Amino acid sequence: PSYQKFPCLKSLSLSFVSISELDLCLLLAACPRLETLSMVSPEIALSDSQASMEISSSSLKEFSVESFGLDKFVLEADLLEHLHLKDCTFEIFELIGKGTLKVLKLDDVSVIHLDIGENADNLEFVDISNFTIMWPKFYHMISKASKLRRLRLWGVVFEDDDEVVDLETISVCFPQLSHLSLSYDLRDGVLNYGLQGLSLLVNVAVLELGWTSINDLFATWVAGLLERCPNLKKLIIYGFVSEVKIHEECQILAKFTEFIIELGRKYMHVKIEFEYE
Numbered sequence: 001p002s003y004q005k006f007p008c009l010k011s012l013s014l015s016f017v018s019i020s021e022l023d024l025c026l027l028l029a030a031c032p033r034l035e036t037l038s039m040v041s042p043e044i045a046l047s048d049s050q051a052s053m054e055i056s057s058s059s060l061k062e063f064s065v066e067s068f069g070l071d072k073f074v075l076e077a078d079l080l081e082h083l084h085l086k087d088c089t090f091e092i093f094e095l096i097g098k099g100t101l102k103v104l105k106l107d108d109v110s111v112i113h114l115d116i117g118e119n120a121d122n123l124e125f126v127d128i129s130n131f132t133i134m135w136p137k138f139y140h141m142i143s144k145a146s147k148l149r150r151l152r153l154w155g156v157v158f159e160d161d162d163e164v165v166d167l168e169t170i171s172v173c174f175p176q177l178s179h180l181s182l183s184y185d186l187r188d189g190v191l192n193y194g195l196q197g198l199s200l201l202v203n204v205a206v207l208e209l210g211w212t213s214i215n216d217l218f219a220t221w222v223a224g225l226l227e228r229c230p231n232l233k234k235l236i237i238y239g240f241v242s243e244v245k246i247h248e249e250c251q252i253l254a255k256f257t258e259f260i261i262e263l264g265r266k267y268m269h270v271k272i273e274f275e276y277e
Contacts, residue, residue, distance in 0.1 A: 006031045015040040021047045021055075028057050035059060041067040052092075080119075085109045095119055104142075106131050114138075120145050129154040135165055148174040152181035154210070167228055168197025177201060181208035182225075183238070184218050195224040204229040210238030214252055219259045226267060236273045 009031045019027075021044055028034065037060055046053055052072035062082040063075060069089035076096040083095065084105040094115045095101070101119040108130040123145035128138075135158055142148070151174065153165070170177065180201065207229055211218050226232065237260070242249070264272055 004030065007033060009034055011036040011038075013038040013040075014042055016042075018043040018045070020045040021053050025055055028055060028060075031057075031059075033059055036062040037064075038062075039065045039068065083116075085111075103127075114141070116141060121147075123148055125150040127152040127154075128156055131155070132157040132159060134159045139165075139169070143173050145174065147176055149176055150179040150181075151177060152179075152208075154181060154183045155212075156183070156185075166196040167201065167225070168199050171197070171199035171201050171228070176203055178203050179206045179208075180204050180229075182210075184209065184211040184214075184221060195221070195228070199228075201229045202231055205231060205233045206236070207232055207234070208236045208238065212240050214239060214249075214256065216252060216255065219256055223259075223263065226263065226270070232267070232270050234271045234273065235267075236275060238275045239277075241276050 010033055012027075012031065012034055014037075019042065024044060028037070034057060037057070042065075044053065050072070051070055052074070053070055054074040054076065056076035058078060060077040061079055062084075063077065063080060064082075064084035064086070065088060066086040067088070071090070072092040072094075073090050074094045074096065075083075078098045079100050080095065080097050081100055082103040082105075083101060084103075084107075085093070086105075086107040086109070088109050088111070090109075090111045092113045092115070093111050095117060097117065097119045099118050099121050101116065102122055103125045104116070104120075104123060105125075105127040106114075106129070107127075110132070120142050121144050123142060124147055126142055126145070126148060127150075129152065133156060151170065170180070207225060209222055209225065222235075222237070226235065241253070260272065264270075
């Protein structure tokens with residue numbers, strides 16, 4: 001089809017649509033002021049047999065895609081500030097831009113090679129959940145984000161069992177961090193978020209911590225994190241409580257409740273909230 005120009009269109013949402021790669025590119029070219037593009041479960045007919053796609057926009061600032069998969073996806077967007085991938089599978093995802101990216105969200109994404117190039121320098125918010133990563137490689141990608149204010153690593157699985165994300169690294173590389181969210185994972189006696197080092201997270205005002213399987217070490221971990229955040233204002237605890245609880249689980253929860261009460265007395269300036277499911 002031949003597309004009309006949409007000179008004033010700034011936001012476009014494509015949900016459960018069937019479109020060819022060529023027509024999608026033509027559509028984007030017809031929207032010279034497009035700033036937001038959202039795609040949910042799109043069915044895109046590719047122009048080649050390599051299961052790869054490339055789209056570009058000189059005006060795009062926000063891009064999100066959900067329930068989609070390709071061998072290779074290349075997005076060229078010089079002004080992109082917000083990138084959100086959800087429930088997607090890619091062998092390669094590549095972002096070509098000019099370093100304007102501020103928000104990176106990956107939720108339930110499988111990707112072998114994630115390349116955002118030199119776009120990490122201005123990142124302010126990184127939200128990674130239900131994602132398998134090689135921490136050294138991912139850390140190298142975002143390590144230049146000295147302006148990072150919010151970091152969320154939730155339900156993250158590390159490819160190597162002995163990989164550890166230490167607070168020393170986080171505090172040194174992200175000095176402006178004000179909101180930190182970590183979920184507790186203890187596998188084979190190894191805690192993936194260690195308390196090594198002495199550096200403080202002086203600007204962290206909000207701390208979100210959660211568990212999927214609680215044990216006695218969770219309380220120790222929480223206490224250690226609080227000591228590293230001297231200017232903390234709010235602590236939010238997220239937990240999963242099974243419907244059928246054995247006696248040992250009840251004891252652990254009781255001890256943890258007592259521990260939190262004592263912690264509240266010690267850190268009276270910190271507001272403590274709970275979110276259980």
